[in-house]
């Protein structure tokens with residue numbers, strides 16, 4: 001066999017990363033923005049752990065990239081920008097839902113909605129980016145993604161109210177792909193412990209991502 005044939009054979013037999021989709025998972029907060037105090041830790045640690053678990057469940061079939069792997073802060077526009085640079089097929093930002101005090105755990109599923117009369121907390125409504133409203137082109141897909149995410153979270157946490165709605169969130173508005181911000185339940189006294197909540201939330205979000213992608217043709221990569 002000549003050299004050219006050998007090279008060709010090597011190319012053909014090399015394992016190719018045939019990922020079905022590129023998914024960007026965004027653990028909220030980080031660094032000097034710790035997020036909510038969850039009692040046994042801060043939101044930034046809880047959501048990073050949830051994001052790692054979700055990535056672990058999707059990895060292999062999909063290319064999964066976390067916006068932050070460690071404890072540092074990224075601005076909301078940079079998080080969406082990272083997903084845009086990767087030409088991701090899906091962007092999922094993860095936060096922990098505030099509890100009703102006192103009250104049960106809750107969950108929220110937010111899609112971008114500029115017309116919403118609700119306003120996000122100041123931290124999540126930074127100055128508009130030059131590429132704001134890219135998300136508007138993906139409104140229908142993001143709404144469907146919100147629907148499956150709310151459904152799967154509802155199944156995973158039958159005792160937890162799951163609210164789905166729209167908010168003008170900076171982290172979503174510049175994302176040029178279906179995008180969602182999910183506030184997963186936080187552990188509450190007398191309910192599931194941290195471990196159980198994390199694994200149930202990651203599994204629910206992985207199912208939502210798979211269901212969404214199965215119904216959405218993924219465009220060929222570059």
Ligand SMILES: [Zn+2]
Nearest residue numbers: 028035095096
């Ligand atoms: Zn948060």
